[in-house]
Each structure stands twice: as C-alpha cells, then as structure tokens.
Amino acid sequence: MSAQVIDGRACAHALKATLPADVSRLQQDGLPIGLATILIGDQYGASAYERRIRRLAAELGVPHRPHPLPADTPQDGVIRLIEKLNNDSSVSGILVLRPLPAHIDEATVFRAIDPRKDIEAVHPENAGLLALGVPRFIPSTAASVFHLLDTWLDSVGENRADFYHRSLIVVVGRSNNVGKPAISLGYERQATVQSVDEWADRTTGIGRHTRWADVLIVAAGKAGLIKTEHVSENAVVIDVGINPQTDADGRVRMVGDVDYASVAPRVRAITPVPGGVGPVTDVWLLRNTVRAARLLAGLPVDDVLSLATPIPALMEES
C-alpha cells in the first residue's frame, strides 16, 4: 500500500489565512511590525529560504528588510548590524540565516539578538525557555514538523494525545535550531523521544533506531540518507532536509533527506520535498513575527504549548 502524502502547501495555505488581518490590525493601531533578515554569503538552502520569506512577507503585508552581506563580512560587522536592528523600533523580528561562514561564531551572533525580537528562539534565553516547556517563540522548522503531524492526525481521526503518548519519535539530526527544538516539542507532547546523530550512522548504523520509529523526523542535510531498510510499515515520516541536486541536464532541484521513491510505498504517511515541511516553516516564521510585534506592544498572545495531558493517578486517594 502506498503512503498518505502529507500536503505541506495546503497546510501552509490554511495557516496563513488569518495573518493579513493580524498584520493590518497592528498597523491600524500604529504598532510597528517588521521583519529583518541577514543573509551572509549565498548558501543554496539559505538563499532559497530568504527568497521565499521575501515573497511571503510581501503577500501578507509584513514590511521586510533584507540585509545581504558578503561572505567575508567580519563578525564585528554582523554584530553591529544586529545591534542597529535591536534598537530600530520598526523591526519586530530578526532572522539570521544559517549556515554562517566558518569565521563567524554562531553562538556569539545569536547572543547579540534582542531576545524579544528573536523569532527563531536561537538566543540562549529563548532556547532555555523552549527546553523548559515555556517558550516565547517556537522555532519555525520544528513548529512546522509538529503542526503537520497534528493536522495529519486530525485528518485521519486519531486522537493527538493518544497517538503521541504511545509513540516513539526518532529525530535524526540534533542541530540547535532544527533537531533539538523538535526533540523538545516531542517531549512536550509526552512521546518517547530518541535522538540519532552522525556518530550512530558511522558506528552501528542508524537503522537499528529508525526502524522502531512510529514517527521519523529527519533533519540531517544528507540527500537520500533514509532508505526503505530504515523504516517500518506503520511509520509517519517527516522529511526536513533541503538539499540541492543537479540533474543530468544541469538543472538544480531540491531533494529531501529521504529517498522518497523507495520509502513512500512502504510507510503509513510521508511529507514530500518540495511541498512538505518547507512551506509551513515559511508561514510560521511570519506568524512568529506577528507574535513578536504583539509581545513588544504588550498585547496578549496565545499559549502555544499547553499540550501536556496529566497522567491520571493510579489509585484513588482514600
């Protein structure tokens, strides 16, 4: 039987429906909303993402200021730009695209962002809040992964809590802005969560872990890493990877970390690339920009992580 294809474009379309109204309400009240992006160099995935954000911001009416910087920009120059954006009241959200060139220390750059404008939760304060289960912002890629899962569960009529409580979620890749936040969101849903990194691949192989996964989240940045022997038949596979692949005719196209052609026929459900996690990530970043603008203005925001279900007592109190 062939897998159900989880449609990221449809999910993104539904998720963005209320955003233009949210944006114009802020603007009518004279409250600033604006997104600043910093792209250093021209890495394929980062440039692709920046272009998409640019288009989506225009569509939703969010003022966007792109800051393209040459690959050899010194770290001080990047920090100075961030400080300027921190102090600019027309900017409510700041996104620094990864990966950064080797001469720039990611942690130092992320620490320079005003935590209230840190829409990807990369500043230690926001990363800590997420790890503690009380996030200010949910990083957009991990948010997209779980939004797709939740939406898919609703569509097949499975109770979200029942599903997560009994499920093993295996996360391949544990970077600070994709893998680790996804692990945190899995914990928050009270699933059993396992993290697999490159050492597992180099030593015992990742199949001994991934084959047990009810939910397999793959964010390694390695095209074709997950093949049919890595998955079980009831798995729900979420492919985060965005990798450039050059066709025989010289055209570059995007592929995920999952070998879709061999894996899709075997599993229960799967996200494609393109058209899976990516489009929802884009919308979530703009949602976080609106959230930041509201928080900066002192307006209420929804509680994004009230998901945990208390475990009933085993014995009634006498």
Ligand SMILES: NC(=O)C1=CN([C@@H]2O[C@H](COP(=O)(O)OP(=O)(O)OC[C@H]3O[C@@H](n4cnc5c(N)ncnc54)[C@H](OP(=O)(O)O)[C@@H]3O)[C@@H](O)[C@H]2O)C=CC1
């Ligand atoms: N679709 C979307 O919305 C988004 C897609 N992406 C894409 O997701 C991918 C991952 O991004 P990101 O987390 O930033 O990448 P990083 O390079 O920062 O991290 C990759 C992680 O994967 C692990 N890894 C690498 N190779 C293997 C392997 N063979 N087996 C197991 N684990 C492995 C690394 O392990 P170790 O820690 O041991 O080095 C590391 O933890 C990229 O393709 C990126 O373009 C990113 C953001 C959004």
Ligand SMILES: Nc1nc(=O)c2c([nH]1)NC[C@@H]1CN(c3ccc(C(=O)N[C@@H](CCC(=O)O)C(=O)O)cc3)C=[N+]21
């Ligand atoms: N700080 C930071 N945060 C990121 O989230 C981040 C980053 N840096 N650096 C680069 C990667 C890559 N990334 C993408 C997200 C969505 C699409 C996306 O929407 N892609 C479409 C592609 C459509 C097409 O052009 O074919 C899709 O998947 O359907 C692509 C790439 C975010 N990243």
